[in-house]
Amino acid sequence: xxxxxxxxxxxxxxxxxxxxxxxxxxxxxxxxxxxxxxxxxxxxxxxxxxxxxxxxxxxxxxxxxxxxxxxxxxxxxxxxxxxxxxxxxxxxxxxxxxxxxxxxxxxxxxxxxxxxxxxxxxxxxxxxxxxxxxxxxxxxxxxxxxxxxxxxxxxxxxxxxxxxxxxxxxxxxxxxxxxxxxxxxxxxxxxxxxxxxxxxxxxxxxxxxxxxxxxxxxxxxxxxxxxxxxxxxxxxxxxxxxxxxxxxxxxxxxxxxx
Numbered sequence: 349x350x351x352x353x354x355x356x357x358x359x360x361x362x363x364x365x366x367x368x369x370x371x372x373x374x375x376x377x378x379x380x381x382x383x384x385x386x387x388x389x390x391x392x393x394x395x396x397x398x399x400x401x402x403x404x405x406x407x408x409x410x411x412x413x414x415x416x417x418x419x420x421x422x423x424x425x426x427x428x429x430x431x432x433x434x435x436x437x438x439x440x441x442x443x444x445x446x447x448x449x450x451x452x453x454x455x456x457x458x459x460x461x462x463x464x465x466x467x468x469x470x471x472x473x474x475x476x477x478x479x480x481x482x483x484x485x486x487x488x489x490x491x492x493x494x495x496x497x498x499x500x501x502x503x504x505x506x507x508x509x510x511x512x513x514x515x516x517x518x519x520x521x522x523x524x525x526x527x528x529x530x531x532x533x534x535x536x537x538x539x540x541x542x543x544x545x546x547x548x549x550x551x552x553x554x555x556x557x558x559x560x561x562x563x564x565x566x567x568x569x570x571x572x573x574x575x576x577x578x579x580x581x582x583x584x585x586x587x588x589x590x591x592x593x594x595x596x597x598x599x600x601x602x603x604x605x606x
Contacts, residue, residue, distance in 0.1 A: 349410075358410050358589050361403035365573075366582030368396060372574045376532065379471040380464045383449040391450070394442025397573075398435055404582070405431035408490055411589055415497050419508065423493030426486045434483035441476045484522075484570045488515060491566030491585070495549060495559040498592070503554045510552050511563075514545045518567045526571060534577070542567045561588035 372393060375382040383390055408427045412420045448470065452463050470476075492511040499507040518541070525538040546564045553559035561584045569581025 354410060354413075355593065357403065358407050358593070359586060361400050361407050362582040362586045362589070365397070365400040365404050366579040366586070368393065368400065369573055369578045369582075370575055372578065374532065374574055375471075377468055378464055379445065380449050380452060380460075380467040383445055383467075384453060387446060387450060387453075391443065391446040394438055394446060397438050397442065401434050401438060401573075402431050404585075405434075407585070407589070408494065411592065412494050412497055417497050417504075419493045419496035419504070423490045423497060426490035426493060430483050430486035430490055433479050433486060437476060437479035437483050440479065441471065445471055485519070488518065488566045488570040491562050491570075495553065495562035495566070498555075498558045498562065498588075499553040500555070503552060507549065507553045507559060510548055514549065514563060514567070517541065518545060518570070522567075522571050538571075542571075558588045558591050561585070561591070 371389070373382070373386040373390060405427050409424060412423055445467065448467055452460055452467065455463065492515055496504060496507045496511050521538050521541040525535050525541065527533070528535045542564070545567060546560045549563040550556045550560035565581045565585035565588065567581075568577045568584060571577045571581075573581075
């Protein structure tokens with residue numbers, strides 16, 4: 349692949365994804381009324397996201413394209429799982445909910461009150477939640493695998509152990525700590541756990557910056573693609589990609605040893 353095209357595909361999708369999702373609405377029940385306030389932007393956003401999620405998955409693959417290590421294999425398998433699952437989640441939760449809200453809005457008011465609870469049930473269905481969870485888990489594994497792959501050989505074993513610990517602790521924190529008691533804002537303790545995981549990778553890995561940034565990208569975007577975590581995760585991935593492409597001390601030294 350030509351270097352120019354590679355860089356467009358590596359830098360472009362996460363940049364667009366991060367910028368676009370700065371304007372992602374945060375929905376609160378009742379879902380029908382919440383979505384209705386953001387139409388038609390809600391539908392357009394999720395149509396664009398459908399392509400950008402897939403292209404961002406390609407960017408993760410391109411990031412490790414020149415590496416050959418078991419951690420890279422894990423990363424590639426995981427990103428191959430992430431891409432269809434997260435696209436399916438986006439189609440059902442984003443595009444599907446927007447279409448339903450638009451159709452229901454055309455009904456007589458008496459019927460809307462009957463259908464509203466069904467949209468809430470659809471939004472919270474186990475199928476949508478399962479796709480979101482599985483896709484997010486695959487993303488975290490893919491980015492942590494890349495973080496290990498970009499660690500120098502003498503530190504790679506310790507980084508791999510730490511990545512497993514980060515995966516377990518990060519998953520627990522996402523399930524137990526993510527939302528504050530108000531149910532909408534993010535718990536400050538979750539931020540501390542996430543930053544602590546990145547600092548631990550920074551301390552163990554060598555070179556330090558790229559694995560730490562990829563760890564942040566894993567946990568932030570893996571938590572949710574909506575703001576603030578989604579755009580921040582995309583920015584961390586982009587920063588890691590820039591270091592790998594343009595800073596020989598941060599990424600190319602590992603490539604030479606791969």
